[in-house]
Amino acid sequence: MDYVNGPGRNHLFVPGPVNIPEQVLRAMNRNNEDYRSPAVPALTKTLLEDVKKIFKTTSGTPFLFPTTGTGAWESALTNTLSPGDRTVSFLIGQFSLLWIDQQKRLNFDVDVVESDWGQGANLEVLASKIAEDRSHTIKAICIVHNETATGVTNNLATVRKILDHYQHPALFLVDGVSSICALDFRMDEWGVDVALTGSQKALSLPTGLGIVCASPKALEASKTAKSVRVFFDWSDYLKFYKLGTYWPYTPSIQLLYGLRAALDLLFEEGLDNVIARHARLGKATRLAVEAWGLKNCTQKEEWFSDTVTAVVVPPHIESSEIVKRAWKRYNLSLGLGLNKVAGKVFRIGHLGNLNELQLLGCLAGVEMVLKDIGFPVKFGSGVAAASAFLQNSTPLIPSRI
Amino acid sequence: MDYVNGPGRNHLFVPGPVNIPEQVLRAMNRNNEDYRSPAVPALTKTLLEDVKKIFKTTSGTPFLFPTTGTGAWESALTNTLSPGDRTVSFLIGQFSLLWIDQQKRLNFDVDVVESDWGQGANLEVLASKIAEDRSHTIKAICIVHNETATGVTNNLATVRKILDHYQHPALFLVDGVSSICALDFRMDEWGVDVALTGSQKALSLPTGLGIVCASPKALEASKTAKSVRVFFDWSDYLKFYKLGTYWPYTPSIQLLYGLRAALDLLFEEGLDNVIARHARLGKATRLAVEAWGLKNCTQKEEWFSDTVTAVVVPPHIESSEIVKRAWKRYNLSLGLGLNKVAGKVFRIGHLGNLNELQLLGCLAGVEMVLKDIGFPVKFGSGVAAASAFLQNSTPLIPSRI
Amino acid sequence: MDYVNGPGRNHLFVPGPVNIPEQVLRAMNRNNEDYRSPAVPALTKTLLEDVKKIFKTTSGTPFLFPTTGTGAWESALTNTLSPGDRTVSFLIGQFSLLWIDQQKRLNFDVDVVESDWGQGANLEVLASKIAEDRSHTIKAICIVHNETATGVTNNLATVRKILDHYQHPALFLVDGVSSICALDFRMDEWGVDVALTGSQKALSLPTGLGIVCASPKALEASKTAKSVRVFFDWSDYLKFYKLGTYWPYTPSIQLLYGLRAALDLLFEEGLDNVIARHARLGKATRLAVEAWGLKNCTQKEEWFSDTVTAVVVPPHIESSEIVKRAWKRYNLSLGLGLNKVAGKVFRIGHLGNLNELQLLGCLAGVEMVLKDIGFPVKFGSGVAAASAFLQNSTPLIPSRI
Amino acid sequence: MDYVNGPGRNHLFVPGPVNIPEQVLRAMNRNNEDYRSPAVPALTKTLLEDVKKIFKTTSGTPFLFPTTGTGAWESALTNTLSPGDRTVSFLIGQFSLLWIDQQKRLNFDVDVVESDWGQGANLEVLASKIAEDRSHTIKAICIVHNETATGVTNNLATVRKILDHYQHPALFLVDGVSSICALDFRMDEWGVDVALTGSQKALSLPTGLGIVCASPKALEASKTAKSVRVFFDWSDYLKFYKLGTYWPYTPSIQLLYGLRAALDLLFEEGLDNVIARHARLGKATRLAVEAWGLKNCTQKEEWFSDTVTAVVVPPHIESSEIVKRAWKRYNLSLGLGLNKVAGKVFRIGHLGNLNELQLLGCLAGVEMVLKDIGFPVKFGSGVAAASAFLQNSTPLIPSRI
Numbered sequence A, B, C, D: 001m002d003y004v005n006g007p008g009r010n011h012l013f014v015p016g017p018v019n020i021p022e023q024v025l026r027a028m029n030r031n032n033e034d035y036r037s038p039a040v041p042a043l044t045k046t047l048l049e050d051v052k053k054i055f056k057t058t059s060g061t062p063f064l065f066p067t068t069g070t071g072a073w074e075s076a077l078t079n080t081l082s083p084g085d086r087t088v089s090f091l092i093g094q095f096s097l098l099w100i101d102q103q104k105r106l107n108f109d110v111d112v113v114e115s116d117w118g119q120g121a122n123l124e125v126l127a128s129k130i131a132e133d134r135s136h137t138i139k140a141i142c143i144v145h146n147e148t149a150t151g152v153t154n155n156l157a158t159v160r161k162i163l164d165h166y167q168h169p170a171l172f173l174v175d176g177v178s179s180i181c182a183l184d185f186r187m188d189e190w191g192v193d194v195a196l197t198g199s200q201k202a203l204s205l206p207t208g209l210g211i212v213c214a215s216p217k218a219l220e221a222s223k224t225a226k227s228v229r230v231f232f233d234w235s236d237y238l239k240f241y242k243l244g245t246y247w248p249y250t251p252s253i254q255l256l257y258g259l260r261a262a263l264d265l266l267f268e269e270g271l272d273n274v275i276a277r278h279a280r281l282g283k284a285t286r287l288a289v290e291a292w293g294l295k296n297c298t299q300k301e302e303w304f305s306d307t308v309t310a311v312v313v314p315p316h317i318e319s320s321e322i323v324k325r326a327w328k329r330y331n332l333s334l335g336l337g338l339n340k341v342a343g344k345v346f347r348i349g350h351l352g353n354l355n356e357l358q359l360l361g362c363l364a365g366v367e368m369v370l371k372d373i374g375f376p377v378k379f380g381s382g383v384a385a386a387s388a389f390l391q392n393s394t395p396l397i398p399s400r401i
Helices: A022-028 A039-054 A069-078 A094-105 A123-132 A156-165 A216-222 A234-243 A253-269 A271-292 A319-330 A356-372 A381-393 B022-028 B039-055 B069-078 B094-105 B123-132 B156-165 B216-222 B234-243 B253-269 B271-292 B319-330 B356-372 B381-393 C022-028 C039-055 C069-078 C094-105 C123-132 C156-165 C216-222 C234-243 C253-269 C271-291 C319-330 C356-372 C381-393 D022-028 D039-055 D069-078 D094-105 D123-132 D156-165 D216-222 D234-243 D253-269 D271-292 D319-330 D356-372 D381-393
Strands: A061-065 A086-091 A109-114 A138-144 A171-175 A194-198 A210-214 A308-312 A345-349 B011-013 B061-065 B086-091 B109-114 B138-144 B171-175 B194-198 B210-214 B308-312 B332-334 B345-349 C061-065 C086-091 C109-114 C138-144 C171-175 C194-198 C210-214 C308-312 C345-349 D061-065 D086-091 D109-114 D138-144 D171-175 D194-198 D210-214 D308-312 D345-349
Touching: A022 A253, A022 C022, A039 A061, A039 A210, A039 A253, A061 A069, A061 A234, A069 A094, A069 A171, A069 A194, A069 A210, A086 A094, A086 A123, A094 A109, A094 A138, A094 A171, A109 A123, A123 A138, A123 A156, A138 A156, A156 A171, A171 A216, A210 A216, A216 A234, A253 A271, A271 A308, A271 A356, A271 A381, A319 A345, A319 A356, A345 A356, A356 A381, A356 D356, A356 D381, A381 D356, A381 D381, B011 B345, B011 B356, B022 B253, B022 D022, B039 B061, B039 B210, B039 B253, B061 B069, B061 B234, B069 B094, B069 B171, B069 B194, B069 B210, B086 B094, B086 B123, B094 B109, B094 B138, B094 B171, B109 B123, B123 B138, B123 B156, B138 B156, B156 B171, B171 B216, B210 B216, B216 B234, B253 B271, B271 B308, B271 B356, B271 B381, B319 B332, B319 B345, B319 B356, B332 B345, B332 B356, B345 B356, B356 B381, B356 C356, B356 C381, B381 C356, B381 C381, C022 C253, C039 C061, C039 C210, C039 C253, C061 C069, C061 C234, C069 C094, C069 C171, C069 C194, C069 C210, C086 C094, C086 C123, C094 C109, C094 C138, C094 C171, C109 C123, C123 C138, C123 C156, C138 C156, C156 C171, C171 C216, C210 C216, C216 C234, C253 C271, C271 C308, C271 C356, C271 C381, C319 C345, C319 C356, C345 C356, C356 C381, D022 D253, D039 D061, D039 D210, D039 D253, D061 D069, D061 D234, D069 D094, D069 D171, D069 D194, D069 D210, D086 D094, D086 D123, D094 D109, D094 D138, D094 D171, D109 D123, D123 D138, D123 D156, D138 D156, D156 D171, D171 D216, D210 D216, D216 D234, D253 D271, D271 D308, D271 D356, D271 D381, D319 D345, D319 D356, D345 D356, D356 D381
Parallel strands: A086 A109, A086 A138, A138 A171, A171 A194, B011 B332, B086 B109, B086 B138, B138 B171, B171 B194, C086 C109, C086 C138, C138 C171, C171 C194, D086 D109, D086 D138, D138 D171, D171 D194
Antiparallel strands: A061 A210, A194 A210, A308 A345, B061 B210, B194 B210, B308 B345, C061 C210, C194 C210, C308 C345, D061 D210, D194 D210, D308 D345
16 A cells, blocks of 8 residues: 555654644544535534634635635636736746646736745735835735745735735735745735635644635625636635524535634644744754755745745755655655756655654755765754754743743 | 544445545555655556556557546547537436536537437437538547436447447546446457546545546547647656656545555455455346336436436425435435435435445435435335346355355 | 544443533543642532432442452452352343453352343342341342343342341342442332442443442451452552542543532432432333333343343344344444343443433334344334333423423 | 653653653554454454564563563463462662562562662672582573663673583573563564563553463463462463463453554664664763763663663752653653662653654753752753764664655
């Protein structure tokens, strides 16, 4: 059943799918159920209420689509926009590129603002575009909160400030796939109109839920949006929400109970503590990279991502060899460099249900792989830098005090 | 974690989602994995090869979408047709109705052929439409193999005969959601162009895979089909098939291993034996219904379904009360009557990983519920009719001989 | 991995091991833990407190041995008695026979009171022995509450009455393996000195816990009992109870969490409701046996067991053929006749986490097997008799009202 | 359900119970089964055959007791010896002490050979005792292969040499609890008469199986051994082996399937590779300890254990504080110092299904805890020493080459 067993645990450090906690595996270990019985709506009701908390919204309406992040993107766009609508979109890495590609294929008029891979979204260009757009031809700003390919986190608060400054009515659509439940995200405070994530990222579930949250303004927009949609249509969900049965088609019973367990774990730890833990692990990773004498693909500190670090390798090294060897020798799964940075970076995902010692094991593994591949790393250097920081900043586990 | 516990097993007899065998639950009880490592493509390759067997095709190309049956419908339609294209579709129950609704919302010109709920697709009307359509305005025939709402199985071989007789080039699109892996289905022999099913039906998995299989002719059509699609686009998959990495976006690791286990179980039993088992359970159910003095919603024997039986209740009984009481008192999950037959029928699903004694337990339960609700059933009558047939027709379990 | 797969669920109707509810399987689906961390003692403390409730004792001291029922027997005997001590033991079937054999091998002076298999313990003989024993040579009465081989339940209250009547100080040792958590059992009220059960019986766990509960008088006896014991010694446990670490050697982490889940389920249903459910299922089974025209191995109603029914087959039938065929053709696991009743009875276990429809499925299966084997059963007859009773007596599931 | 959740994985580095691989968790995730059906004997037969391989015996007879290591000890002793028999036993740490205590309580005449804790068994004393014992009053040599409390591995080959040299017929009884499946162990070559282990150690299963293997000489001895035994009696097992049903009482179905999966994993990796992996991890751990400037409790290299390292802390540090803090802050489970070395050592278990990066994560954690507790460790020092060795010696994972 397993195609390539190795002794011991797999060390999963791709930036998604991430490690599933045992509590969630247990919750999902169950037979199917009739989703039309009273039990599933009762469960769904708690999920819809609680999932809003991970978006930090009270006014938003969440949808739990049986799909992936790519499907969640499509749902966000087709429910709010009409063919030909102008969007401003930021191309800063592979995932923003794919979203832009989707926007084009869905027939929007995409105004692409490109940055070097390793830089954040160019918000100055956004400001000038918004300033110029007095006739409000821009219907939506589409931005990836955290570009998973380069480890770049964009400043969403600034986007909102720009829109507010010019009193521009454009919708604010955010891909929070590798940020929500891990980075500071404030849907209501930042006036985000649609935010979305996927279950296999910081929620630490299997792939299979595309979670989309719509502001009242986005819901209003959906009434007139002309993009064709059926599977991803919010209106079918809203109809069943009113009926109290919630599901226009069959949900995954296992993922619903898994989501319940995942939310319970997040709330038990405290969402702010979860975010602080990601900040701690992100910082520790960056300190290790620095100690190794390698460069972060992310070019400025303001964009540093606390969920994924893309590490630039020296020109004579092919980064995919690092990824391959890590898996073949140490049962360590690292992220490949994608597209423009293929061969040039490898990525360490540090998101989801993860703790300090798991990360340190990964960092020790990276050191060995670097040595394997011919890079003159000093053993223990990255681990030492990370440990010194973590030993100073890690709190006691609250339930064990 | 469980919202409404009851002692003992839940008796799951809705026509999907169905019971998951322990072997499949075990296979899915696992952490996430990096889907870009060599292990997942190696697994995927075996799945794509083996999944063709459940469609009985050698020339088809399968797609494992992270979606539900509704999404699989959308994928079948948008990859093969263009807005405005004329489809002939048969309205015979709730699920064909929903598919027709989707076809309309996707802007096809749907030529609806309606039958009474309880009857099969009117293929005479189809024949005359095809005969008249010398200019080939009809681009696709859309038909539900087994209408889950009424327990009606359509004759697909006849559809093919009609098309062949008139040498009509219309695509032949089949919803096999509640038939594939349970009823006799022959993609290649019947010249089906797109067939699809969902993982939570006869495959006995959780919800989450929409499995679509395209004939060479359908693949050819997808090159010119103008319907907008991104998430459901076959071309993205085909691109990654060529690369040998298979996945344009993140699959569910758990469902892939689950599918592997489900296929292994099906092949171990033998697909023809599986189909014979469904025939046996379907017949037994119908004999019970007859013994109770109740009517099958399906009006003619030629349409009897071996995966679901819709039972008509006398006018003074509200069928949803039966479903409610079955669940509340006996932990028995039956299917509601939907839409036109709401309140008039209840449904017994008898598909997936199920055996004779499970069905007999259900039938005994239905007898008690009927009594509860005031219908003068004779205790044991349905069970006796079913048992007499089953005792005569059930083979020994091959692995235990 | 599975040696003899068959389609659908196995119908497990041996009188143990019994069906494990999904909630318990989930609770046990976990990695090992350090049992010396604070978490395991915290869990153990709740278990020791709560497990007393299933014995209906407040003054007893429970022990959770990593063993089976056979080990629990040995623990009960060796901690309370010395070699040469006289016990009165009742031989009424295979399991009481095995316990007596153990008593002899442990060098006690066993005074065996034998009954026909199918009869209960002869308490009149006990009364006369106790009456005669003015010098108190009898150190312990050893009695199986429910003889699993014949489906006979003994009257423990009468045993206590006899001892009290003669003010006899003999210890009262009870095998409650197939009774506790299923039949009415009252350790304190009946003055039982040691009671024991196994996890794989009515608690519905895997095999692996021998649960022994000792009265203050039994604990007192253990201080002077001279039987050699180490693994099964209570004193090691008591030492660690005092330390608050609870375990003299490594427990099964999985079974501890499983026991927690099993107890939670029992208390949620209500122990008295659980007992009533067993009474209902036992009665229904006996009505079916009667309807088939077969005889219960248990000779008088006062001994009828609500956890297992031994069914006598006609002389020309070999009962093991029934068991074999049930498994080979219908995936139904019935209990064999053992020892003196081998070939003459088959057994239906109806204990643990089980509901009405599961039982009816089993009864329908037995009818088919009887027909297979040549017994002229009327199809549906047993099911009808059982259903008529169950439809009249089954309460609504409280959590679903 | 979980008493003290922390984010991320628990790092389980006690010397048992150890991490269970996912493959084994999956295999055990199942309902109970009738152990009298043909399936369980078929499975058992393969287990008894294959379990001999982990003892490196072809002539031994294995027993799978539903018990712990303590029970396995009792089974080894009571089946081969009679009360009053003289045993030579080596007291070198807590577990050898407990076994000696058991031997005394079982009424053997124990000739204790004591060493300082941190030293191995004094085999010179053994040699002189054997030399002197011309009348063969010594009936058994009882030795712990690997003392888990101090991390000391004894030289079993030398024991055999001594016995052979003097042609002494004493039985050779070995506790292999923390050695078998991890250290080089050769039952047949070394003429071991009884060897035993527990499932929760290097086999990486839950607690619950005490696996005992008896040589033909030991089986012969069991025929005349007068120690009282019932639950632990080999003769009951041998009787059922002959019948082909294998079980004198109910086994744990889950552990049987788990053992099957555990053995499959061991054989897939190759037993010698498993032993080499333990050697690698043991050496890496010792290099780290040295780099930290701490001392190994084990006083000579010849006794170094590859499954557990007991680390001596400076006098001003209380080692239990290290263990406590590791768990409370870093979710790291280390072993306490026990009895004589309580407060003085902490232990790192490095046995079972474990790989290099898991160990390095643990070592990095120990560094942080040492700092927490006031010991001036240099961050990264131990990890560097271990990594340098591991990077040089770790093979590629064979299935991934």
